[in-house]
Amino acid sequence: MSTETVDARHLLCPLPVIRTQDTLARLASGDSVRVLCTDPGAIHDIPAWCRVHGHEVCDIAEQDGEIVITVRVGDT
Amino acid sequence: MSEPRKAVALISGGLDSLLAARVVMEQGVHVEGINFFTGFCVEGHTHAIRKKDRARPKRNNALWVAEQLGIKLHIIDIIEEYKQVVINPVHGYGANLNPCLDCKIFMINKAREWIDANGFDFIITGEVIGQRPMSQRRDTMPVVARDSGAGDRLVRPLCARKLPPTLPEQEGWLDRDRLHDFNGRSRKPQMALARQFGFEEYAQPAGGCCFLTDEQYSVKLADLWETRGKREYDLDDIMLLKVGRHLRPRPHFKLIIGREEGENRFMEGYRKRFVYLLPLSHTGPLVLLDGEADSDDLELAARLTARFSHGRDAERVTVEVTGKDGAARTLEVAPLPATEIPAEWYL
Numbered sequence: 083m084s085t086e087t088v089d090a091r092h093l094l095c096p097l098p099v100i101r102t103q104d105t106l107a108r109l110a111s112g113d114s115v116r117v118l119c120t121d122p123g124a125i126h127d128i129p130a131w132c133r134v135h136g137h138e139v140c141d142i143a144e145q146d147g148e149i150v151i152t153v154r155v156g157d158t
Numbered sequence: 159m160s161e162p163r164k165a166v167a168l169i170s171g172g173l174d175s176l177l178a179a180r181v182v183m184e185q186g187v188h189v190e191g192i193n194f195f196t197g198f199c200v201e202g203h204t205h206a207i208r209k210k211d212r213a214r215p216k217r218n219n220a221l222w223v224a225e226q227l228g229i230k231l232h233i234i235d236i237i238e239e240y241k242q243v244v245i246n247p248v249h250g251y252g253a254n255l256n257p258c259l260d261c262k263i264f265m266i267n268k269a270r271e272w273i274d275a276n277g278f279d280f281i282i283t284g285e286v287i288g289q290r291p292m293s294q295r296r297d298t299m300p301v302v303a304r305d306s307g308a309g310d311r312l313v314r315p316l317c318a319r320k321l322p323p324t325l326p327e328q329e330g331w332l333d334r335d336r337l338h339d340f341n342g343r344s345r346k347p348q349m350a351l352a353r354q355f356g357f358e359e360y361a362q363p364a365g366g367c368c369f370l371t372d373e374q375y376s377v378k379l380a381d382l383w384e385t386r387g388k389r390e391y392d393l394d395d396i397m398l399l400k401v402g403r404h405l406r407p408r409p410h411f412k413l414i415i416g417r418e419e420g421e422n423r424f425m426e427g428y429r430k431r432f433v434y435l436l437p438l439s440h441t442g443p444l445v446l447l448d449g450e451a452d453s454d455d456l457e458l459a460a461r462l463t464a465r466f467s468h469g470r471d472a473e474r475v476t477v478e479v480t481g482k483d484g485a486a487r488t489l490e491v492a493p494l495p496a497t498e499i500p501a502e503w504y505l
Contacts, residue, residue: 094397096233097195100233100234130217130221131221134224134228134231
């Protein structure tokens with residue numbers, strides 16, 4: 083199981099979603115991705131994208147304007 | 159039992175593509191969605207930037223549609239490739255710098271590449287004959303199918319019965335009688351179909367989703383090309399055209415003046431790329447200077463910065479001017495009176 087980090091800070095949606103999507107496409111089921119972002123829209127968009135693709139959002143943390151969303155790759 | 163046929167639906171987030179996908183899903187076809195990000199999409203950006211919009215729901219409508227339909231949505235970054243469409247559209251522009259016909263051809267061509275790469279059978283769009291003046295006309299719809307290379311693998315379920323049968327209809331993958339014959343600008347048939355499917359909430363029907371259809375935005379983009387002497391842009395350029403007041407007091411420079419806290423914060427990310435100005439003695443906007451400016455120009459820029467600060471009625475305002483090298487200096491200036499700002503400076 084590996085964990086990758088996607089730096090999507092200062093990108094506006096949907097770019098954080100696209101960066102997450104492109105990274106997940108390379109990973110295997112059970113792997114994780116930490117997405118760093120600053121656009122609050124990502125708090126809604128990345129979980130929505132994960133729901134339609136069967137991935138799991140494990141955690142959303144927010145501190146000093148930075149957001150960290152942790153996603154576990156699903157079976158799809 | 160044989161595998162169901164597979165189709166990809168272009169999902170904009172609006173009502174028509176939602177319905178088109180659903181109509182095909184009703185016939186047992188496996189549908190996934192595709193959404194293209196050009197950089198000019200209205201979706202989300204201004205909401206994310208402007209503080210006053212932060213209380214609004216930050217919903218990506220294409221993702222929301224995918225959730226309503228229970229389908230996957232693939233969001234594709236086409237920013238770089240899309241430049242050729244905007245800069246040199248074969249079929250020209252609409253009322254503003256919107257190359258709608260070339261855009262449609264380009265996106266369906268990208269969808270065609272996607273279905274070929276992913277083993278899908280055909281493409282669905284929410285197009286309706288007569289709905290849009292440029293890309294959704296009876297005479298341009300065959301052009302889109304032909305020039306995109308999709309040909310008879312392009313299905314428009316909402317107006318299919320007004321068009322020649324496509325491959326999925328000929329092959330019996332889709333029952334033509336269960337497709338629709340909508341045409342014209344009326345939204346009533348779509349709204350009735352939405353009610354039939356139980357969709358009570360959806361994004362603004364046929365709402366503009368592209369900044370290139372916006373007159374003011376197009377004026378700013380045309381100005382950018384004219385003053386640079388070449389028709390080029392990068393993502394930062396087109397993002398900055400979405401924020402702030404843009405004033406061009408001289409041919410060789412313009413100012414981008416933040417209108418509120420959210421825009422100022424967004425523009426802070428561009429401080430290393432531009433000379434920027436900030437009032438020190440009064441609260442006020444962050445101002446980016448795009449172009450070349452001598453000392454007289456900087457004085458004028460500082461007076462304009464003061465004009466849009468809370469010191470606009472003060473005798474003097476202290477403005478900090480920071481160069482691209484990070485070196486800062488201060489200017490004491492009188493705010494420029496509103497009467498000395500010609501209307502033509504505003505882009």
